[in-house]
Amino acid sequence: MSEAEDFARLLRELKERAGLSYGALARRLHTSTSTLHRYCNGEALPAEFAVVDRFARACGATQGEAVDLHRAWLLADARRRAGTAAQPVPVPVPEPEPVADREPVVDPEPVAEPEPEPEPTVVVAPEPVPEPVGRGAWYRRRAAVVAAAGVTAGAVAVALLAAAGPDRGAPHAGGRTGPGKGASAGTGAPVSPGPLGSGSASAPAATDVPEPTSPAGSAGSAGETGATAPAPGGTSVSPSAPGRAPVVPLKAAVRSHVWTAGCDHAYLSGRAPGSVSPPPVEADAPAWASAQGAVHAGSQIVEVTLHGTGEGAVVLEDLEVRVAARRKPPAWNVYQMSQGCGGGLTPAAFAVNLDAPRPLARPVAGNDGGDPLPAPAFPLRVSASEPVVLRVEAATTGCDCDWSLDLRWTGPSGSGTLRIDDGGRPLRTSAATGRPVYGYALEQGRWAR
Incomplete structure (x- = not known):
């Protein structure tokens, strides 16, 4: 069983024990029913632990179960990131142009680059926080921010x-x-x-x-x-x-x-x-x-x-x-x-x-x-x-x-x-x-x- 499948199995067990439908649980997690269904089937993995933590609390998980769920998410997330690293973004390489015969060029000896100067810093004071960037006419904002994880893992x-x-x-x-x-x-x-x-x-x-x-x-x-x-x-x-x-x-x-x-x-x-x-x-x-x-x-x-x-x-x-x-x-x-x-x-x-x-x-x-x-x-x-x-x-x-x-x-x-x-x-x-x-x-x- 893969790390993602093991994580999905723990989600399903908690959901079934809590007796919650996908719709009811999705409303508590502020996500869509289809997204939650993909999490529980192992087809997708939450991008951050905040969603997992809220899932555990909504299903009444014990502290030990929350630790197991956290560990399973960490392993699945590490496996996902390792898989992404195996697929680097391709960089196009231009084809060389034909050139006439010419004299060979001797590469100069490499010169060590100087160490960069430390960047200056500025210590700071309060002012009102500015409003976020303006939205286009096509955009309709309907909600605010999702939670940062209150991590309770051991x-x-x-x-x-x-x-x-x-x-x-x-x-x-x-x-x-x-x-x-x-x-x-x-x-x-x-x-x-x-x-x-x-x-x-x-x-x-x-x-x-x-x-x-x-x-x-x-x-x-x-x-x-x-x-x-x-x-x-x-x-x-x-x-x-x-x-x-x-x-x-x-x-x-x-x-x-x-x-x-x-x-x-x-x-x-x-x-x-x-x-x-x-x-x-x-x-x-x-x-x-x-x-x-x-x-x-x-x-x-x-x-x-x-x-x-x-x-x-x-x-x-x-x-x-x-x-x-x-x-x-x-x-x-x-x-x-x-x-x-x-x-x-x-x-x-x-x-x-x-x-x-x-x-x-x-x-x-x-x-x-x-x-x-x-x-x-x-x-x-x-x-x-x-x-x-x-x-x-x-x-x-x-x-x-x-x-x-x-x-x-x-x-x-x-x-x-x-x-x-x-x-x-x-x-x-x-x-x-x-x-x-x-x-x-x-x-x-x-x-x-």
């Missing part, structure tokens, strides 16, 4: 989360995908930056807008590696004392392509509508964005799942926003991923206004079908058996921004800072106000305004 499931490894389903995972952009996020490389808050207090000067042909979006989706291994990735640690790096007691899994309600999002691309591929499902968004040279338009949701790696608990003290660069937004087209999707859940999150001179991660309460969800608040406690999910929703109406997050922590081994970014490079979100907006017309098989 230590076994959490260990499997780390064992799932980086997201190998995204092209150029862990490597550079464009000017100042990263690939798969969610690793932990010990580095030695200055003390927290030591960056420049003024925003860097505007730079040239990158060419439309350069892939500028994140290619990472759910990379997971420990914060103790020296590898390029989405997290890094700042030592608490010069010359002495603490043992980092945290591991982080970063998802930088999270869509509202699992279906609603927008990207900017410099390509014409006729050369842009149809919209993907959320799980395939990193590869799609990389192939189209696309960046997040107007807003971006980032989810970070954190868990401890030792016996003691770790205290998460604060989350700070750092803007590395602000540029003039590119004059590209906006491509909407959905023509409307529903959901009765607005998860609590940290909202970030990237246009503020000193942006802050501002706690915002949520709502679940009329029941209020309290705003997240620091300090937070995390351990191997008690994971924590942080949801950050950043927005801009005025800049093409490179940014990252610094998470300050204190644990048994000391204290430090965990850098949350996109494969070792900044996250990127660009304003899209006044740009042409396209939606995908399924009946015509093309993008239309």
Whole structure:
């Protein structure tokens, strides 16, 4: 039995025991009956654990059953991502042109490229969060945001989360995908930056807008590696004392392509509508964005799942926003991923206004079908058996921004800072106000305004 079939079997067992129909259960999960049926038949896999967690709670699963379901989803998701990695996007190779005989050319000796200068950072201050990018006339918004997972899995499931490894389903995972952009996020490389808050207090000067042909979006989706291994990735640690790096007691899994309600999002691309591929499902968004040279338009949701790696608990003290660069937004087209999707859940999150001179991660309460969800608040406690999910929703109406997050922590081994970014490079979100907006017309098989 495959990992996906085993996961589907557990879903069916919980559903049958609860005595719920597909229709009734779909309404509780804020999804369609056909999608839920595909999950239970093993024909599809949820893109994020939030859906699985809500399924378990709706069916009255015990803590042990929730752990088993979490473990089965992790294994099936890892298998799906590994299968995606085995099918890279083909790159066309031009045929060589016939040339006349000529003298041989001797290749020059390779010259080592200089190490890049560290990017300046800016610590940030609150301002009202701007409204998301405007919708085209074809678009009808019917709902808000889908939940970030309240992960209740035990230590076994959490260990499997780390064992799932980086997201190998995204092209150029862990490597550079464009000017100042990263690939798969969610690793932990010990580095030695200055003390927290030591960056420049003024925003860097505007730079040239990158060419439309350069892939500028994140290619990472759910990379997971420990914060103790020296590898390029989405997290890094700042030592608490010069010359002495603490043992980092945290591991982080970063998802930088999270869509509202699992279906609603927008990207900017410099390509014409006729050369842009149809919209993907959320799980395939990193590869799609990389192939189209696309960046997040107007807003971006980032989810970070954190868990401890030792016996003691770790205290998460604060989350700070750092803007590395602000540029003039590119004059590209906006491509909407959905023509409307529903959901009765607005998860609590940290909202970030990237246009503020000193942006802050501002706690915002949520709502679940009329029941209020309290705003997240620091300090937070995390351990191997008690994971924590942080949801950050950043927005801009005025800049093409490179940014990252610094998470300050204190644990048994000391204290430090965990850098949350996109494969070792900044996250990127660009304003899209006044740009042409396209939606995908399924009946015509093309993008239309």
